[in-house]
Amino acid sequence: MAGEGSVFHLAVRMPMAPLDAVASSRPKRIDADLGGRRVLIVDDNATNRRILVAQTARWGMVPRETGSPLEALGWLTAGERFDIALFDLLMPDLDGLELSERVRALPDADGSARLPIVILSSIGVREREDAPISAWLAKPVKPSALHDTIATVLLGDAVARPAPRPASEPADGRLGERHPLRILLAEDNPVNQKLALRLLAQLAYEPSVAGDGLQTIAALEDRAFDVVLMDVQMPELDGLEATRRIRARWPDRPVWIVAMTANAMAGDREACLAAGMNDYISKPIRPTELAAALERAPAGPAASDEREEL
Amino acid sequence: MNDADLPVLDESVLDELGASVGGDRDFVVDLIEAYLADGGQQVEQVEAAILATDTDALVRPAHTLKSSSATVGASRLAAMARELEFAGREGRVDDAQPSHAAALRAEWEAASTALREWTSRSGA
Numbered sequence: 001m002a003g004e005g006s007v008f009h010l011a012v013r014m015p016m017a018p019l020d021a022v023a024s025s026r027p028k029r030i031d032a033d034l035g036g037r038r039v040l041i042v043d044d045n046a047t048n049r050r051i052l053v054a055q056t057a058r059w060g061m062v063p064r065e066t067g068s069p070l071e072a073l074g075w076l077t078a079g080e081r082f083d084i085a086l087f088d089l090l091m092p093d094l095d096g097l098e099l100s101e102r103v104r105a106l107p108d109a110d111g112s113a114r115l116p117i118v119i120l121s122s123i124g125v126r127e128r129e130d131a132p133i134s135a136w137l138a139k140p141v142k143p144s145a146l147h148d149t150i151a152t153v154l155l156g157d158a159v160a161r162p163a164p165r166p167a168s169e170p171a172d173g174r175l176g177e178r179h180p181l182r183i184l185l186a187e188d189n190p191v192n193q194k195l196a197l198r199l200l201a202q203l204a205y206e207p208s209v210a211g212d213g214l215q216t217i218a219a220l221e222d223r224a225f226d227v228v229l230m231d232v233q234m235p236e237l238d239g240l241e242a243t244r245r246i247r248a249r250w251p252d253r254p255v256w257i258v259a260m261t262a263n264a265m266a267g268d269r270e271a272c273l274a275a276g277m278n279d280y281i282s283k284p285i286r287p288t289e290l291a292a293a294l295e296r297a298p299a300g301p302a303a304s305d306e307r308e309e310l
Numbered sequence: 311m312n313d314a315d316l317p318v319l320d321e322s323v324l325d326e327l328g329a330s331v332g333g334d335r336d337f338v339v340d341l342i343e344a345y346l347a348d349g350g351q352q353v354e355q356v357e358a359a360i361l362a363t364d365t366d367a368l369v370r371p372a373h374t375l376k377s378s379s380a381t382v383g384a385s386r387l388a389a390m391a392r393e394l395e396f397a398g399r400e401g402r403v404d405d406a407q408p409s410h411a412a413a414l415r416a417e418w419e420a421a422s423t424a425l426r427e428w429t430s431r432s433g434a
Contacts, residue, residue: 188374189374189377189378190344190348190378191341191344191345191348191377191378191381191382192377192378192381194340194341194344195327195341195381198331198337199330199331202331202332233373235370262376262377262380283377283380283381284323284327284380284381286330287330
């Protein structure tokens with residue numbers, strides 16, 4: 001894009017949320033209308049794509065998604081127009097930044113070269129100052145942060161002033177009423193189990209508890225759950241193996257499995273998703289991260305009888 | 311990571327824990343007491359596994375101790391337990407010697423003392 005007169009830079013930067021800033025993010029702080037905006041979603045991970053599609057559609061946006069950066073480039077080249085793009089950073093073939101460079105290098109006539117781009121990147125990847133993008137967002141992406149970032153990029157800083165909130169307010173205490181879920185907490189460590197139960201109670205959830213993988217499966221034999229919060233390393237049967245067995249045994253059950261693990265290793269998330277888990281939170285559990293993960297979980301049949309979500 | 315650089319008790323972890331439960335210090339104190347009541351067993355199981363040179367038996371108690379120590383801010387103990395957990399997983403007997411068990415025991419005592427001081431200082 002050297003020599004082009006139309007390099008587009010928004011003065012918006014959403015830095016990667018450092019761990020100590022996570023507590024400040026709240027669901028939908030910005031009251032902005034995103035309805036009808038077209039969003040291009042490119043992520044090689046099908047589960048992540050599904051989550052991004054569901055979230056943006058919920059705000060009335062019109063998502064179009066692909067796992068292939070080259071297909072996305074093809075759409076843009078063919079003249080398809082979008083208001084904003086969400087690119088995963090780590091993808092095979094073409095990563096999110098390379099894809100951004102390619103988009104910027106498109107002929108300027110149709111405007112795609114100036115498409116606002118948000119890069120979604122995993123923990124540990126630092127913001128790059130010179131990247132030709134509008135904003136960075138840390139994964140796993142919280143709905144509130146995604147909403148606020150899109151609103152800020154599309155509508156500018158003026159709408160993006162967060163509503164003031166009391167600093168010490170705990171996470172959304174009515175989430176369990178607004179988004180009811182039957183939760184099974186699979187955690188063997190008594191200290192962490194106690195903490196998780198407390199954090200769930202604060203969100204107005206009343207989970208059942210299993211102390212290892214075998215108990216988890218026994219609990220699922222007994223009754224239906226919408227969400228399993230699954231410690232990855234449990235005795236008897238670990239979370240990955242328990243998940244594989246659950247998926248093999250009940251392929252049609254829509255149980256949403258969220259991994260909880262202290263290992264911040266890069267391959268962990270992939271291992272969890274490969275085993276059939278839907279989402280991932282890190283330990284020690286933070287209330288906002290937990291709330292965001294539960295918000296991403298689809299409400300179960302029993303719950304959606306009462307309320308329509310997603 | 312050098313374990314020696316880590317604090318016996320990282321109070322910022324406890325502060326954050328308190329904030330995450332809406333400033334309910336009683337809950338934090340309860341959690342610490344659950345940890346103190348439970349952790350000693352894991353230290354004993356680690357010692358027993360090391361004395362028996364049974365690296366398989368080392369993994370579970372070291373893992374549990376690592377995880378709950380991290381939750382209550384006993385950072386150095388968490389790091390030592392983590393080392394032992396991985397020594398156990400990888401069957402590295404040289405890294406799971408009686409001297410390691412003794413060091414873990416000493417760190418457990420130090421962390422317990424620091425946590426008790428913290429709870430009494432917090433006025434609970």
